[in-house]
Amino acid sequence: MxxxxxxxxxxxxxxxxxxSELLASDILSEELARYGLDITPRECRERFTGSSLKRVKEIVFQSKGIELPDNFEELLRIRDRRVFEERxxxxxxxxxxxxxxxxxxxxxxxxxxxxxxxxxxxxxxxxxxxxxxxxxxxxxxxxxxxxxxxxxxxxxxxxxxxxxxxxxxxxxxxxxxxxxxxxxxxxxxxxxxxxxxxxxxxxxxxxxxxxxxxxxxxxxxxxx
Structure with missing residues (x-):
């Protein structure tokens, strides 16, 4: 042996x-759309899988010039939690x-x-x-x-x-x-x-x- x-x-x-990644990318895409960001769930998976939400915010700012609000992570986690509990x-x-x-x-x-x-x-x-x-x-x-x-x-x-x-x-x-x-x-x-x-x-x-x-x-x- x-x-x-x-x-x-x-x-x-x-x-x-x-x-969880399909669930998370669907939620992230929907939340980003609230701030005028048209990023599909597939693009979210390709660009953000494995990254922390802090890094997601940094990437969005660097690539799109949009600064997501301070409570973005908290709001996203609340939605993640609800969907995860179901699916x-x-x-x-x-x-x-x-x-x-x-x-x-x-x-x-x-x-x-x-x-x-x-x-x-x-x-x-x-x-x-x-x-x-x-x-x-x-x-x-x-x-x-x-x-x-x-x-x-x-x-x-x-x-x-x-x-x-x-x-x-x-x-x-x-x-x-x-x-x-x-x-x-x-x-x-x-x-x-x-x-x-x-x-x-x-x-x-x-x-x-x-x-x-x-x-x-x-x-x-x-x-x-």
């Missing part, structure tokens, strides 16, 4: 643990996969701690992963900067080169690689259409996969 090269698995939340589901196969993993686990997400907690409780995974939940709120720079992943590794007491990150977004893959970690790109959530895995490959993912059930074997036999 190949010796395990990892001491910690770091999961992104949206699009990896919970199948959020776990990523297919994730619960069984978590049960098969015998390494320390944590979550590092661009979402707020409140959002991460709410999403995991709605989908029944909170007890599996709490209290090791890390948010971009905890660092000065969100993804694609490496800060969040390095912070998570430090708090978990694991060297970055012994960490495996599971990500679904290009900005997340970039952040993991900048942190000196191995990055597996997951392309199996509902927002990941044709060409999505190839995009993650081009971004620098060490491996891409489409079925969450494959993860334990990919880890077991992975060689750096």
């Amino acid at each position: 190949t010796q395990n090269p990892f001491d910690l698995i770091i999961f992104d939340c949206d699009g990896v643990l919970v199948d 959020l589901r776990p990523v297919s196969g994730i619960e069984e996969t978590l049960d098969m993993l015998h390494l320390p686990l944590c979550v590092a997400s661009s979402g707020s701690v409140e959002k991460i907690t709410h999403s995991l409780k709605l989908t029944g995974m909170y007890s599996r992963l709490a209290p090791h939940l890390f948010s971009a709120e905890m660092v000065s720079r969100g993804k694609p900067a490496p800060d969040l992943f390095l912070y998570a590794a430090e708090k978990m007491g694991v060297s970055p080169n012994r960490c495996l990150v599971i990500e679904d977004s290009p900005v997340g893959i970039k952040a993991a690689k900048k942190a000196g970690m191995t990055a597996f790109g997951f392309a199996g959530a509902s927002h990941a259409g044709p060409g999505y895995a190839e995009m993650l490959d081009l971004t620098g993912a060490d491996i891409t996969f489409r079925e969450m059930f494959a993860l334990p074997n990919l880890i077991q036999f992975y060689q750096k």
Whole structure:
């Protein structure tokens, strides 16, 4: 049996643990339209997936010259919460996969701690992963900067080169690689259409996969 090269698995939340990206992009597109921004849900996914709301506001200002209000994040989170309570589901196969993993686990997400907690409780995974939940709120720079992943590794007491990150977004893959970690790109959530895995490959993912059930074997036999 190949010796395990990892001491910690770091999961992104949206699009990896919970199948939320289609829901979130629909809501974001509708909210941006209130401020005269015609950005479709697909464009929201392409431009903002994996980014914090702080970074979304920065991108909108830089590209469109529109400064979103101070309470934009709060209003968007309220809408997210309502829709998630009705429609959020776990990523297919994730619960069984978590049960098969015998390494320390944590979550590092661009979402707020409140959002991460709410999403995991709605989908029944909170007890599996709490209290090791890390948010971009905890660092000065969100993804694609490496800060969040390095912070998570430090708090978990694991060297970055012994960490495996599971990500679904290009900005997340970039952040993991900048942190000196191995990055597996997951392309199996509902927002990941044709060409999505190839995009993650081009971004620098060490491996891409489409079925969450494959993860334990990919880890077991992975060689750096």
